[in-house]
Amino acid sequence: xxxxxxxxxxxxxxxxxxxxxxxxxxxxxxxxxxxxxxxxxxxxxxxxxxxxxxxxxxxxxxxxxxxxxxxxxxxxxxxxxxxxxxxxxxxxxxxxxxxxxxxxxxxxxxxxxxxxxxxxxxxxxxxxxxxxxxxxxxxxxxxxxxxxxxxxxxxxxxxxxxxxxx
Amino acid sequence: xxxxxxxxxxxxxxxxxxxxxxxxxxxxxxxxxxxxxxxxxxxxxxxxxxxxxxxxxxxxxxxxxxxxxxxxxxxxxxxxxxxxxxxxxxxxxxxxxxxxxxxxxxxxxxxxxxxxxxxxxxxxxxxxxxxxxxxxxxxxxxxxxxxxxxxxxxxxxxxxxxxxxx
DNA sequence: AACAAAAAAGTTATGATATAACATTTCTTA
DNA sequence: TAAGAAATGTTATATCATAACTTTTTTGTT
Numbered sequence: 363x364x365x366x367x368x369x370x371x372x373x374x375x376x377x378x379x380x381x382x383x384x385x386x387x388x389x390x391x392x393x394x395x396x397x398x399x400x401x402x403x404x405x406x407x408x409x410x411x412x413x414x415x416x417x418x419x420x421x422x423x424x425x426x427x428x429x430x431x432x433x434x435x436x437x438x439x440x441x442x443x444x445x446x447x448x449x450x451x452x453x454x455x456x457x458x459x460x461x462x463x464x465x466x467x468x469x470x471x472x473x474x475x476x477x478x479x480x481x482x483x484x485x486x487x488x489x490x491x492x493x494x495x496x497x498x499x500x501x502x503x504x505x506x507x508x509x510x511x512x513x514x515x516x517x518x519x520x521x522x523x524x525x526x527x528x
Numbered sequence: 529x530x531x532x533x534x535x536x537x538x539x540x541x542x543x544x545x546x547x548x549x550x551x552x553x554x555x556x557x558x559x560x561x562x563x564x565x566x567x568x569x570x571x572x573x574x575x576x577x578x579x580x581x582x583x584x585x586x587x588x589x590x591x592x593x594x595x596x597x598x599x600x601x602x603x604x605x606x607x608x609x610x611x612x613x614x615x616x617x618x619x620x621x622x623x624x625x626x627x628x629x630x631x632x633x634x635x636x637x638x639x640x641x642x643x644x645x646x647x648x649x650x651x652x653x654x655x656x657x658x659x660x661x662x663x664x665x666x667x668x669x670x671x672x673x674x675x676x677x678x679x680x681x682x683x684x685x686x687x688x689x690x691x692x693x694x
Numbered sequence: 695a696a697c698a699a700a701a702a703a704g705t706t707a708t709g710a711t712a713t714a715a716c717a718t719t720t721c722t723t724a
Numbered sequence: 725t726a727a728g729a730a731a732t733g734t735t736a737t738a739t740c741a742t743a744a745c746t747t748t749t750t751t752g753t754t
Binding site for chain 4: 695696697698699700701702703704705706707708709710711712713714715716717718719720721722723724
Binding site for chain 1: 543626627644646648649655657659660664665666669670673674675676677678679680681682683684685686687688689692
């Protein structure tokens with residue numbers, strides 16, 4: 363179950379000013395509920411990594427995460443960050459952005475199997491949009507040649523509305 | 529101009545048996561003509577890297593390319609491979625597959641600005657399909673929020689028809 | 695409570711991918 | 725043929741990621 367006050371942020375909102383405290387808090391609550399529901403353990407490192415990623419809508423590299431973990435008193439070897447990130451990605455609480463070799467918190471843990479991303483090259487924020495698997499040209503082509511899609515990467519780089527204006 | 533006998537391979541053909549000699553040869557001819565037309569220098573390393581990638585429809589990592597270059601008598605420092613790959617990618621003769629941190633030769637150098645890829649997890653071949661920039665859900669969403677797309681990454685992993693059968 | 699099994703975390707080491715920076719050579723063209 | 729541009733040579737290092745093994749913590753069972 364989602365928290366009663368759960369209001370998933372939409373890609374529309376990521377690039378504009380919003381109540382980020384509430385945005386991060388509700389995502390964290392959703393993560394806790396999802397883990398409870400599935401019998402997963404959101405251990406201190408895992409929760410901390412998620413919290414770090416929820417601080418902004420920017421993607422963080424594994425070593426940036428690691429640095430912040432160390433500052434917070436956790437161990438500072440690469441596997442510490444990678445294990446937590448792997449767990450969070452595996453359960454859909456965090457997404458990997460291939461183009462950046464970096465990670466963003468998921469806004470709607472319950473929703474998407476095939477999210478797409480918009481990456482602003484100026485403010486470095488990343489918006490997620492819940493897209494369906496292979497809805498477009500690619501999906502059509504895949505069906506045409508009998509290719510069975512298991513996972514997709516869909517990422518657009520460009521400029522968000524605010525950064526175009528400036 | 530394309531060579532008169534230029535028959536771009538389509539994504540349909542990549543995953544099935546085809547005359548690969550002809551496929552590679554025509555792509556190389558197309559590359560030469562494209563470079564001639566744009567005043568670009570397809571130097572020996574660059575041509576060799578393209579030839580290596582044209583040997584199969586599998587993606588090669590930069591260090592795999594480097595190894596083969598060394599075997600062919602070229603220098604063996606990373607920048608040798610990366611510079612050639614950068615050149616080829618910049619001019620659309622080769623594409624980078626983000627999911628694999630690897631590179632594939634382009635089948636239709638003249639065509640695409642926003643290609644999409646199907647990566648078979650079994651035979652490791654990669655098919656390119658010429659998709660338009662942001663034709664689907666993502667493009668619609670981007671327009672809706674005023675996000676200006678500069679480039680896209682669209683990659684699907686899965687199983688090609690032949691590998692599903694086996 | 696005591697134990698065994700499983701999961702997570704600690705630790706060391708290394709592998710894989712990518713680029714910065716500067717020197718030298720080759721090509722182009724005026 | 726000299727100057728500038730482009731490409732290549734070379735050294736060093738930055739960045740991203742995982743293998744492999746040990747120890748600790750948690751969980752489930754008796």
